[in-house]
Amino acid sequence: MPKPHAAAGKAANKGWTPEGGAPLSGLYSATRTIMTLSDTAGAGPHVSRKEGKLEKRIAEARDWSNAEIVGRTITIDRPRAEVFAFWRDFQNLARFMENIERVNVLDAKRSHWVVKAPGDDSVEWDAILTEEIENEVLAWASAPDADIKHEGRVEFRDGPPGRGTEVKVVLAYEAPGGSVGKLIAKLFQKEPQIQARRDLRRLKQLLEAGEISTTEAPAAAPRAKH
Amino acid sequence: MRALTYHGKHDVRVDTVPDPQIVNPRDAIIRITSTAICGSDLHLFDGYIPSLEKGDVLGHEFMGEVVDVGSGAAHKLKIGQKVVIPFTISCGACFFCKKLQYAACDNSVPAEKADLGEKAYGYPMTGAFGYAHLTGGYAGGQAEYARVPYADVGPLIVPDGIDDEKVLFLSDILPTGWMAAVNCEIEDGDTVAVWGCGPVGLFAIQSAFLLGAHRVIAIDHYPHRLELARKLGAETLNYHDVNLQEALFEITAGIGPDACIDAVGLEAHGFSVDNIIDAAKASVKLGTDRPHVLREVIMACRKGGRVSVPGVYGGVGDAMPIGAFMEKGLTMKTGQTHVQKYMPELLKMVLEDRIDTTFLISHRLPLEEAPNGYKMFKKEQNDVTKVVLKPH
Numbered sequence: 044m045p046k047p048h049a050a051a052g053k054a055a056n057k058g059w060t061p062e063g064g065a066p067l068s069g070l071y072s073a074t075r076t077i078m079t080l081s082d083t084a085g086a087g088p089h090v091s092r093k094e095g096k097l098e099k100r101i102a103e104a105r106d107w108s109n110a111e112i113v114g115r116t117i118t119i120d121r122p123r124a125e126v127f128a129f130w131r132d133f134q135n136l137a138r139f140m141e142n143i144e145r146v147n148v149l150d151a152k153r154s155h156w157v158v159k160a161p162g163d164d165s166v167e168w169d170a171i172l173t174e175e176i177e178n179e180v181l182a183w184a185s186a187p188d189a190d191i192k193h194e195g196r197v198e199f200r201d202g203p204p205g206r207g208t209e210v211k212v213v214l215a216y217e218a219p220g221g222s223v224g225k226l227i228a229k230l231f232q233k234e235p236q237i238q239a240r241r242d243l244r245r246l247k248q249l250l251e252a253g254e255i256s257t258t259e260a261p262a263a264a265p266r267a268k269h
Numbered sequence: 270m271r272a273l274t275y276h277g278k279h280d281v282r283v284d285t286v287p288d289p290q291i292v293n294p295r296d297a298i299i300r301i302t303s304t305a306i307c308g309s310d311l312h313l314f315d316g317y318i319p320s321l322e323k324g325d326v327l328g329h330e331f332m333g334e335v336v337d338v339g340s341g342a343a344h345k346l347k348i349g350q351k352v353v354i355p356f357t358i359s360c361g362a363c364f365f366c367k368k369l370q371y372a373a374c375d376n377s378v379p380a381e382k383a384d385l386g387e388k389a390y391g392y393p394m395t396g397a398f399g400y401a402h403l404t405g406g407y408a409g410g411q412a413e414y415a416r417v418p419y420a421d422v423g424p425l426i427v428p429d430g431i432d433d434e435k436v437l438f439l440s441d442i443l444p445t446g447w448m449a450a451v452n453c454e455i456e457d458g459d460t461v462a463v464w465g466c467g468p469v470g471l472f473a474i475q476s477a478f479l480l481g482a483h484r485v486i487a488i489d490h491y492p493h494r495l496e497l498a499r500k501l502g503a504e505t506l507n508y509h510d511v512n513l514q515e516a517l518f519e520i521t522a523g524i525g526p527d528a529c530i531d532a533v534g535l536e537a538h539g540f541s542v543d544n545i546i547d548a549a550k551a552s553v554k555l556g557t558d559r560p561h562v563l564r565e566v567i568m569a570c571r572k573g574g575r576v577s578v579p580g581v582y583g584g585v586g587d588a589m590p591i592g593a594f595m596e597k598g599l600t601m602k603t604g605q606t607h608v609q610k611y612m613p614e615l616l617k618m619v620l621e622d623r624i625d626t627t628f629l630i631s632h633r634l635p636l637e638e639a640p641n642g643y644k645m646f647k648k649e650q651n652d653v654t655k656v657v658l659k660p661h
Binding site for chain 2: 118120206207237240241242244245247248251252253254255256257258259260261262263264265266267268269
């Protein structure tokens, strides 16, 4: 007997993995297709293998040495225009993405990203807006001369009536070796999927509840030393 | 401040910990005047609830006085007001809160704690005070002070001059017993059977009568608790003395109870074969829950009847009579309590003396004696029906 729980968990993590196509937009539409299928639960190992191939295709298309891909969808119970506008102002990313120290908007297309690193260090790069369809799509990529190879794409859709906005995020990045690689690993943490879902949960809390839930000791949640 | 903290299985202590502070706009700080030990605290005490960490401040039934309010809650709360705090923490703004399913709030567990719920239950859980990290890791209310998040949604303002003990149980067990009875969808002529005459079971009995039950049958093995159930108007069965299935068949003349409430949850007592196997498994960590009562409830409920499970369950249970559940066409309703939904109507009933909950309190202790309170509540369940702590 298969273990439905384990399979379902894998499918939830990998469910956005597409059938093919290297560009993120292709990846994105395939994601949507698969997410609408109800039978992904049994596809765990199968999907995993295909994911590896996809990452290879993504890397080859960009001349990256490798690629990591992260995807997640979340519902935010706010109007689509509001959610889009919040994300479009890229400096807001630092408010809900844990490892981003700040994003400075340079002009209509360019932004400068500063990511926390161990100690007082940080890693910085410019990103360029590559696609914008108002209230529907935002995509960006790191500038050609950046140390960090990174792309992201977000799609905003109306949920079922009265249920706010569905936000689908796909991120891809090259994970180089050496010290920069460590910084990248830090940016996305050991499990990029987990980091992405946490960041999106914080976005949801911020836009729905107006603040980000915390139980950080000691002020938010006192605890005894042990 | 002083607070009751968890240090390991059967090891809770009163420690000095930092004072809580307002960290988010919608926070309030409450100076706690009364706080109770809940039956579900014993599940923590006994080490049955995953994700509890050493050093955690426990307690989720508390009330007190507002001593500080953030800018985002100031339109609702004023310093000096007396408030009862719901044990569930709810943002009031998400899909679930808007449907009044406060115990399913999507936002109150911090993002970095939400993975646990996704792993354990498929989706992140809702925040709760003093109940491990699956529910957010919020510090509890068996303490001198507590930080209350989303304080414009949760706290129930109590009119001046009302005694704490009259309203304290609005924080959890009264709404929990009430929702257990609401979930029975009681109709005229209905018989409701309640397993467990602890606080939730006793309040479920009261609630079932208020919601129109014709008969309530209360099941336990502690004589004192059965006596309390009788005083509330229930007929009682001691499961040590009877074959429950037979007894319920006879009492209802072959129909069976229309609705059954499992107010026992994951640490069922009793000497049935399945329960002994469950206990053995739990002791070697092969399983967590001992769902003996849930099995009994499913077997005893009439065809087409309703099963209501205030619980608490936390993990997995096996040997469910799933055939009986399906073939009889039962409906099951469960869940942590949507406390904020039921508090106002229950406060009204308490103030009109239609519900009295003070009879339950058997012991009043200073906070410093809380560890002893846990031990008493655990060991002397016949006499110790409810322990209320007074931190100030």
